[in-house]
Amino acid sequence: MFTYLPIYLSTYLPIYLSTYQFASLFIFLIVCFIYLLKLFIGQKSGC
Structure with a gap:
């Protein structure tokens, strides 16, 4: 058992x-x- 551990x-x-x-x-x-998706959606909606 312990020999197979390594x-x-x-x-x-x-x-x-x-x-x-x-x-x-x-x-x-x-x-x-x-993050990029939120940034893209934010720019698209004009926020």
């Missing part, structure tokens, strides 16, 4: 980190898109 960590941890980076990047892109 192997498990070395395989699972990079996947978790890359997934977490992808998720944070995805959230960042969504926030930027919503």
